[in-house]
Amino acid sequence: MSFGIALGPRIRKSPFFNSTVTTGVTHFTTYNHMYMPVTYGDLAAEYDRLIHGVSMWDVAAERQVSLKGPDALTLARLLTPRNLSSLTWGVGKYVPICNSIGTLINDPVLLRIDEDEVWLSIADTDMKYWAEGVAIGLGLDVRVTEPDASPLAIQGPKAEDVVASLFGDWVRDIKYFGFRDAVLDGIPLLVARSGWSKQGGFELYLLDGSRGDTLWQKVAEAGQPYGIGPGAPNYIERVESGLISVGADTDDHSNPFEMGLGKFVDLEQDVDFIGKDALRKIRAEGVKRRFCGVIMDGAPLASTNSHPWRIMHNGVDVGFASAAAYSPRLEWNIATALIAVEAADADGGLVVLSDDGERHARPTSLPFRKGT
Amino acid sequence: MSFGIALGPRIRKSPFFNSTVTTGVTHFTTYNHMYMPVTYGDLAAEYDRLIHGVSMWDVAAERQVSLKGPDALTLARLLTPRNLSSLTWGVGKYVPICNSIGTLINDPVLLRIDEDEVWLSIADTDMKYWAEGVAIGLGLDVRVTEPDASPLAIQGPKAEDVVASLFGDWVRDIKYFGFRDAVLDGIPLLVARSGWSKQGGFELYLLDGSRGDTLWQKVAEAGQPYGIGPGAPNYIERVESGLISVGADTDDHSNPFEMGLGKFVDLEQDVDFIGKDALRKIRAEGVKRRFCGVIMDGAPLASTNSHPWRIMHNGVDVGFASAAAYSPRLEWNIATALIAVEAADADGGLVVLSDDGERHARPTSLPFRKGT
Numbered sequence: 001m002s003f004g005i006a007l008g009p010r011i012r013k014s015p016f017f018n019s020t021v022t023t024g025v026t027h028f029t030t031y032n033h034m035y036m037p038v039t040y041g042d043l044a045a046e047y048d049r050l051i052h053g054v055s056m057w058d059v060a061a062e063r064q065v066s067l068k069g070p071d072a073l074t075l076a077r078l079l080t081p082r083n084l085s086s087l088t089w090g091v092g093k094y095v096p097i098c099n100s101i102g103t104l105i106n107d108p109v110l111l112r113i114d115e116d117e118v119w120l121s122i123a124d125t126d127m128k129y130w131a132e133g134v135a136i137g138l139g140l141d142v143r144v145t146e147p148d149a150s151p152l153a154i155q156g157p158k159a160e161d162v163v164a165s166l167f168g169d170w171v172r173d174i175k176y177f178g179f180r181d182a183v184l185d186g187i188p189l190l191v192a193r194s195g196w197s198k199q200g201g202f203e204l205y206l207l208d209g210s211r212g213d214t215l216w217q218k219v220a221e222a223g224q225p226y227g228i229g230p231g232a233p234n235y236i237e238r239v240e241s242g243l244i245s246v247g248a249d250t251d252d253h254s255n256p257f258e259m260g261l262g263k264f265v266d267l268e269q270d271v272d273f274i275g276k277d278a279l280r281k282i283r284a285e286g287v288k289r290r291f292c293g294v295i296m297d298g299a300p301l302a303s304t305n306s307h308p309w310r311i312m313h314n315g316v317d318v319g320f321a322s323a324a325a326y327s328p329r330l331e332w333n334i335a336t337a338l339i340a341v342e343a344a345d346a347d348g349g350l351v352v353l354s355d356d357g358e359r360h361a362r363p364t365s366l367p368f369r370k371g372t
Numbered sequence: 373m374s375f376g377i378a379l380g381p382r383i384r385k386s387p388f389f390n391s392t393v394t395t396g397v398t399h400f401t402t403y404n405h406m407y408m409p410v411t412y413g414d415l416a417a418e419y420d421r422l423i424h425g426v427s428m429w430d431v432a433a434e435r436q437v438s439l440k441g442p443d444a445l446t447l448a449r450l451l452t453p454r455n456l457s458s459l460t461w462g463v464g465k466y467v468p469i470c471n472s473i474g475t476l477i478n479d480p481v482l483l484r485i486d487e488d489e490v491w492l493s494i495a496d497t498d499m500k501y502w503a504e505g506v507a508i509g510l511g512l513d514v515r516v517t518e519p520d521a522s523p524l525a526i527q528g529p530k531a532e533d534v535v536a537s538l539f540g541d542w543v544r545d546i547k548y549f550g551f552r553d554a555v556l557d558g559i560p561l562l563v564a565r566s567g568w569s570k571q572g573g574f575e576l577y578l579l580d581g582s583r584g585d586t587l588w589q590k591v592a593e594a595g596q597p598y599g600i601g602p603g604a605p606n607y608i609e610r611v612e613s614g615l616i617s618v619g620a621d622t623d624d625h626s627n628p629f630e631m632g633l634g635k636f637v638d639l640e641q642d643v644d645f646i647g648k649d650a651l652r653k654i655r656a657e658g659v660k661r662r663f664c665g666v667i668m669d670g671a672p673l674a675s676t677n678s679h680p681w682r683i684m685h686n687g688v689d690v691g692f693a694s695a696a697a698y699s700p701r702l703e704w705n706i707a708t709a710l711i712a713v714e715a716a717d718a719d720g721g722l723v724v725l726s727d728d729g730e731r732h733a734r735p736t737s738l739p740f741r742k743g744t
Contacts, residue, residue: 004399005377006410007678008607009694010496010620011401027376029383030402033496033619038378100508105501124382124405126498129477130505136472136646137509146624235380247405248382252518274508306379322381 001306011035014060015150015212023220023230031061031124037232046231047328050199054158055231056219059196059203060150060212065108065128067135068117069142075135076110076118078273081256083266087112092177092194095120096264097127102255102278105130107246109194111179119147121194123246134274149190151203152215153233158226159201166222167191171202179205184218187211196233198241198367235304236325239336242293242366248308249291249322249336255279258287258338260366289319290344293366296333296352296359300326305355311339312351318343321352327368333359334368373678383407386432387522387584395592395602403433403496409604418603419700422571426530427603428591431568431575432522432584437480437500439507440489441514447507448482448490450645453628455638459484464549464566467492468636469499474627474650477502479618481566483551491519493566495618506646520581521562525605526591527573530598535574538594539563543574551577556590559583568605570613570739607676608697611706614665614738620680621663621694621708627651630659630710632738661691662716665738668705668724668731672698677727683711684723690715693724699740705731706740 005028012034014020026041037058039046049055067075077084080095087093089112097106097120106127108120120127132144154162163171167182171191174180179192190205206215220228238245244259256265256279267280294311301324308320319339327334335352343350348362377400384406386392398413409430411418421427439447449456452467459465461484469478469492478499480492492499504516526534535543539554543563546552551564562577578587592600610617616631628637628651639652666683673696680692691711699706707724715722720734 001379001393003377003379003397005375006399006401007373007375008401008620009677009680010617013679021373025375027378029378029380099501099504126501129471129498130501132471133502133505133507134509135505137506137511139509245382248380305381307385308381 007035014058015206015209016058016060016152016216019213019216020058020230025230032063032122034061034063036061039232040230045229047234047236049227049229050156050197050231050234050237051329052157054154054156054162054223054226054228056223056228057153057155057232059153059233060206062121062151064147064149065120065122065131066113066117066145066147067120067131067142068145070116071135071140071142072116072118075131075140075142077271078134079131080110081265081267081273081275081279083269084110085269090178090180092179092192094177094264096256096261097130098256098275098279100275100278102275102282103252104246104250104254104256104259104261107244107261109177111192119149121151125247148207148209150206150209150212152206152219153195153201153203154219154223155195155197155201155231156199162219162223162226162228163191163202166218184215187215196243197237198243199237235323236327239323239325239334240327240330240368242336242368244291245323249338251338254338255282255287257282258289259291288341289338290341291336291338291366292344293364293368294321294335294337294350294352294361295364296324296335296354296361298333298359301333301354302356309335309355310353311337311343311361312353313340313343313346313349324354330368330370332368336366337363339363379407386430387578387581388430388432388524388588391585391588392430392602397602404435404494406433406435408433409602411604412602417601419606419608421599421601422528422569422603422606422609423701424529426526426528426534426595426598426600428595428600429525429527429604431525431605432578434493434523436519436521437492437494437503438485438489438517438519439492439503439514440517442488443507443512443514444488444490447503447512447514449643450506451503453637453639453645453647453651455641456482457641462550462552464551464564466549466636468628468633469502470628470647470651472647472650474647474654475624476618476622476626476628476631476633479616479633481549483564491521493523497619520579522578522581522584523575524578524587524591525567525573525575526595527567527569527603528571531573534591534595534598534600535563538590556587559587568615569609570615571609607695608699611695611697611708612699612702612740614708614740616663617695621710623710626710627654627659629654630661631663660713661710662713663708663710663738664716665736665740666693666707666709666722666724666733667736668696668707668726668733670705670731673705673726674728681707681727682725683709683715683733684725685712685715685718685721696726702740702742704740708738709735711735
């Protein structure tokens with residue numbers, strides 16, 4: 001199955017769109033109402049660059065939601081189960097967001113931009129409307145907007161060298177999720193140590209959407225000595241690393257405990273954040289499912305999955321494999337899965353109803369590691 | 373420019389997805405986190421079927437947001453500037469939704485499903501989060517969910533005959549935006565006279581997502597004597613008709629008055645709906661822009677636009693053409709546009725900065741009509 005994507009004005013082009021076209025992008029997805037590159041036609045080379053070298057990604061679709069005003073921090077604390085009492089400038093925090101029944105609906109990184117402003121660097125759901133809806137209902141004095149901020153990711157073991165060659169060695173001191181203001185030949189930016197891979201790297205938050213092609217060019221040139229090339233959030237690497245993709249790995253009932261995010265839920269804090277009662281009940285009753293890895297037998301999968309695959313255990317449907325791929329590093333067929341705790345704890349005996357037939361499988365913990 | 377769409381588990385497949393693939397869909401977009409067909413490879417035939425015959429569209433991506441509970445109607449009335457005091461079962465209403473600064477953020481059709489339940493048949497923004505956010509903030513007793521409901525549109529002058537042959541002649545009595553419960557060979561449905569074209573027709577709201585391929589097949593068979601064929605919300609026809617596409621025709625400041633939706637704004641009602649103060653101020657100050665049509669000189673446009681085109685008037689940027697196409701019926705290059713009132717009132721003298729060069733243009737009212 002291979003289909004074209006229709007380009008039209010309802011979905012936005014990223015500030016890097018023209019550069020990605022010139023660079024040879026072949027496939028897009030959409031994310032936060034914006035086209036996002038998925039591959040430049042050579043998935044093997046893109047994977048290899050991310051694991052062994054350095055890769056540059058148009059992730060402008062990772063949009064920012066700004067909460068600004070006297071009640072910005074109050075609103076932020078209501079939106080997440082994470083305790084934000086010790087929030088400081090320059091340090092990002094991963095903040096799960098739940099609805100009133102405790103379902104995970106987004107998992108942004110929160111940046112404290114100013115005394116009265118935070119940004120949520122969001123996954124693919126309209127948290128702008130969620131945040132403003134809550135603020136309106138409560139009568140909070142806060143303005144919710146989408147600022148002109150478009151991340152360009154530089155990922156892989158050589159990413160730090162590329163970013164240091166652009167900005168100076170001071171970037172090497174930025175801690176994980178830390179960020180700093182910077183200007184590159186007149187282009188305003190945030191430089192953040194972050195990115196949707198476990199291979200290390202940075203995200204340059206472009207703060208002037210008219211300068212996207214210039215920034216792309218500068219990064220490509222600075223990266224040339226390091227063999228930089230184009231890429232995108234990598235399907236295989238994210239499965240190997242067990243990174244959560246909200247909307248793919250989650251459903252209408254996925255709570256942070258079953259998703260392995262319990263350490264970010266503080267039920268003891270004195271903030272009555274959204275979903276607190278539901279999460280307290282869920283914790284008391286114990287989780288029924290677990291986000292885990294699954295290793296499948298048989299020949300290498302011909303392709304990644306285009307929709308969730310059901311998983312059976314002892315003849316019973318126990319949940320779904322959300323993202324499946326063949327890992328060249330591990331030489332395994334692997335998948336992230338959300339399945340019943342009993343199945344996640346089993347020694348084996350799972351059957352994945354994949355698109356190219358039933359696959360016998362066993363559960364494992366995330367991230368995947370040889371020997372587990 | 374031609375690109376593939378990456379299929380993965382984050383974007384959902386519609387209940388009709390397999391049928392559209394079998395039928396030969398070639399291009400998709402995404403809408404409300406779901407793949408939506410855009411064309412089956414023969415745009416001219418698809419346009420012709422809609423204008424002269426009958427066409428069937430997978431518009432399952434037109435998702436429903438259910439508001440259910442004692443405060444459902446209270447919430448609905450807070451969400452829209454339209455006066456809903458006389459809402460009755462079986463009659464849908466077009467309800468613009470605005471944020472606190474009066475910007476149009478969605479324009480669903482509201483269906484009163486039950487005494488304590490309404491559905492919003494939404495455009496492409498996450499109104500589920502907007503509605504629940506407001507409800508949480510206000511402490512309303514209402515549950516916000518996305519029900520298992522997936523519209524299949526049957527559009528065109530022969531649509532009524534097809535739907536009558538499936539359900540009986542009673543469907544001919546349904547008024548515009550009216551709807552009724554029905555069961556088709558065990559498949560639960562709503563039959564609504566609605567659809568995103570001005571050629572007339574119905575939408576069958578499939579209420580059991582597992583029966584999508586069966587329903588598709590039944591409609592295709594019933595439509596065969598009438599020459600039914602596949603299609604999708606039609607770019608050209610919607611421009612001709614001046615139908616609004618939120619996100620394409622609107623920006624972060626588009627209010628209902630400038631979008632021609634003032635008749636749906638009741639500032640005198642005693643409900644303090646969201647955006648009321650802002651809309652009162654906007655009305656008092658007068659609108660600065662107008663959603664209108666634009667007719668462009670020159671050879672037929674080679675293709676539709678992939679992003680908004682800026683419009684100049686007397687050397688000044690006055691706004692943008694949101695959707696542009698060559699109309700075979702009118703034999704004009706046409707576009708919907710949101711431009712300064714002075715430019716919309718001008719006799720001509722507009723210049724559209726299209727992707728294939730500058731086009732001299734003149735404004736007109738919507739829908740487009742020969743002789744205007």
